[in-house]
Amino acid sequence: MSTKQRLSKLAYGVAAATLLTGSLASSNVMAAENVRWQVPLAFPSHLIGLTTPVKHLSESLKAISDGDIQLRYYEPGELVPPFEIMDAVSTGKYPAGYTWVGYDQGTIPALPLYSGAPFNMEPPAYLAWYYEGDGRELLEEIYAERNIHPMLCSIIGPEGAGWFANPIEDLSDFDGLRIRFAGIGGKVLEQLGASVTMIPGGEIYQALERKTIDATEFSQPAIDKMLGLDQIIKNYIMPGWHQTLTTSHLLVNQDVWGKLEPATRALIEMGCESATLKGFAQSEFAQPTALRDYQKEGVNAQTLPEPVLRELQKATNKVLDNMAAEDEMFNRVLTSQREFMEHHSIWHGKGYLPRDFYEYD
Template sequence: MSLNLLKKAGLVAAAAAFVLSAGAGDAEAKKVRWKMHSAFGTNVAVLGPVGVRITDWVNKISDGDFDIKLFEPGALAGGYAYYDPISQGAFDAAYGTPGANQGKNSAFAFLSTWPFGPGALEFNAWLQYGGGVEIGKELYARDGIEYFYCGMIPPETSGWFREPIESLDQLKGLKMRFFGVGAKVMQKLGVSTQQLAGGDIYPALELGTIDATEFSMPAIDRSYGFYQIAKYNYFPGWHQQSTTNEVLVNKANWEGLEDVKKAQFEVACKANIGVELAEGEALQPAAMIANQKDGVTNVTWSDDVLNTLREKWEEVLQEELAANPDVQKLWDSYTAFHEEYKVWGEMGYLK
């Protein structure tokens, strides 16, 4: 072979190698690796599997091209302390609940739940078809965050107490973990409230830092062991008839995704809503029965107590509406939806 032919062959081989390496680089560039914080331990019933489920579905749908690694509370951030890291891009995504961020904007609490609020079906309908999600996205976008409504759970219990509550006067001076705007209702009854992440509640109860708590549904609360300390569990969950979960994503990272990966993420997120709600309903009876076997008394609030709580809620609501135009915007949107929905809601279902 002549020298010229050897040179030409060498050039062709070099060109082919370049094309192959460039192709490999393009394929590698299409792979996305994200880190996602979970506000709830993966061993916690109902709430814990959500982050695992969403990340696993995204990984499988994308055939591994969109790999999201889930981290337990405390690994990347404290349980509820994920807002600022997401805004700043410290990690890519976080699974939690909007009420965890009410210190940033009190309107976020209303994206989670509110006292004497709608059940899961109506709440879900308003969020997805009545404008709730759109307003949520607008609020979070101010801090460079993309908001996704990714889950819903059924009613919660409204408190674990060491002693039976015979009168609301017993609540005065009580130190209690309480979530969302419902905490402000309790404050009007003389309760000193604080919002603790799930994993922080049991030690606080055990050490006497708090006297009582609410957190979630019986199955979830049982995961945290509250029944071992407080033997009176009160129903119904007047403060949380349904509660949403969210996944927050750093906005720049979201906008940098290919459309197909955005679709993969959103499909997994929306699919979880129905699965989580069904699991939430399915697991509660067994948990309540198990609690009773462990010495827990399940108690129902009287109508008089519920009426008093509703009156205090009306006061809190007016204060919230006056204090924050974002709350007013959310409330106007929900109220308009509810006024039309109730034609169906009041006639379509058996009472």
């Protein structure tokens, strides 16, 4: 056989193998399962870092699966009210929901430790605890009783501590305030004499405008600006002692999750990890612009004096200890977080430059 003939046979073999491989790949794509989920949201989809990751998640999953995995999300109230998302997913009314899990603290006391707790970790340490420590495993155990598979799907940094008619100079300034305040921080303010209520983000502006509340917190500067809170109150209190971070989670009905192919589950898990990173970047990019805009508009962005923060921390620890004494799972999660924060502090304290090192004109 001549060299030319041998090359011709080789080329034919390569072409045949290529066609077979392509055919198999096409067959695998066609054989992939179709996922079509309706996903109710707890917050409007345009809130930077808080809910914008769900758009990234939806678009990424559709692209990487060649259209086999499609998550269609719905604005708050279109399918179910924000406070009812967990129950809707648990019962299978909807296959999944994207929510701030702190809304369900009345049913599951430990959840605010996952959605954003006072004087807790900052995002980098939290991600280490969640992915490499006990965090994810404990959360999955919490939700197993409610037939839900949870996935971290967004994280942003500290919130503002709220919008107040007057500056906060000491703890007595909280006494008597009618305030919208979320999570464990709300329990702390109740101990200080405030009348705390919880209303969805989309209703805060109207509540302030109608003076049914005197003060409020919601989220970070850029998100609060989207809600127009600066149009009503001009005293913005920082830092967000009550939530050193905020998360959102994709909750999936466990029966639905269990029927998915392993490859599909892996894609959705990776999609949420990607969305978490994307949302954090979006959030960090947006906050300084919002604060500078506040300055131009005459908003007084007050930083709480350290003595006030120390007193708030003492009050917070009492509340946390009381909650831990009343609920076993709360105690397990809190103990795990405290142990990790102590462990991580040697790196955090020595490895990073001090905050006051960064001084700019």
